[in-house]
Amino acid sequence: MKIGIIGTGAIGSTIAGKLSAAGHQVKVTNTRDMATLKEIAASLGAEAATIEDVVKDVEAIIFSIPFKAYKDLPKNLLQDVPQEVTIMDTSNYYPMRDGELPDLEGKTESEYISETLGRPVIKVFNNILEYTLRHKGKPAGEEGRIAISVAGDNEAHKKVAAELVDTTGFDTVDGGSLSESWRQEPGTPAYCTELNAAELKQALAATEKGKGPVARDAVMQKFQSLRSFPSHEEMVALNRSASTGNLR
């Protein structure tokens, strides 16, 4: 598949590397000069492209940039992109990092991103930590395979997203429509807690609206109070405990 990826940070580069290694034709872009971007792209087995070119002649587009950066993208970036192209969004909103966004009020994060881009997106790869994505993938059917949820309003595009997730080594669970995607936002039991498909399905169903942002902010405050950055295992444990209201 021909895939364009915007963002070569922790998540975008991991996805690009895995999809290129699996034989997909991947183009990437970021904010660097073309010479630096070419080096990064080559290290990922991908091609370097400008922001305008990364969305051209592809079957799928993955945005993996900070939440606050969407508004800096060129206006009408996707206007000539055919409707069949699957557009995915990996982003998460953290007010302490991304600032207050009054326009987000009353919407899920990915509904806000869809409005900003002028196109519906599929929310995917948002509820997995970079370390998990990079190191904990397993072949399909293997015991203990971790799952990611896929939310959106277009079933065909959700299928494409699920196939790409499978390629990276993870199961998928249907996260419902974009308006339901708050169930996989930061602070929820489904968020970066390394669950298998059955556990993730249960976590998505059990999530209570409004609790995610409270737990998200509690985790961020906890981070700030720690003397050193937590290990990966500590981070997962923190997410798990925060989402159940028993932050440790």
Ligand SMILES: NC(=O)c1ccc[n+]([C@@H]2O[C@H](COP(=O)([O-])OP(=O)(O)OC[C@H]3O[C@@H](n4cnc5c(N)ncnc54)[C@H](OP(=O)(O)O)[C@@H]3O)[C@@H](O)[C@H]2O)c1
């Ligand atoms: N880190 C995680 O564990 C994790 C897990 C799940 C989801 N997420 C979410 O996924 C998104 C990406 O996270 P990340 O950790 O990969 O972020 P990151 O390491 O900070 O990387 C962000 C990437 O976006 C690029 N970028 C920023 N503004 C851009 C613009 N206007 N045009 C093109 N590229 C732009 C940056 O370019 P430069 O390289 O040139 O700076 C960088 O490559 C975030 O929304 C995050 O919340 C993160």
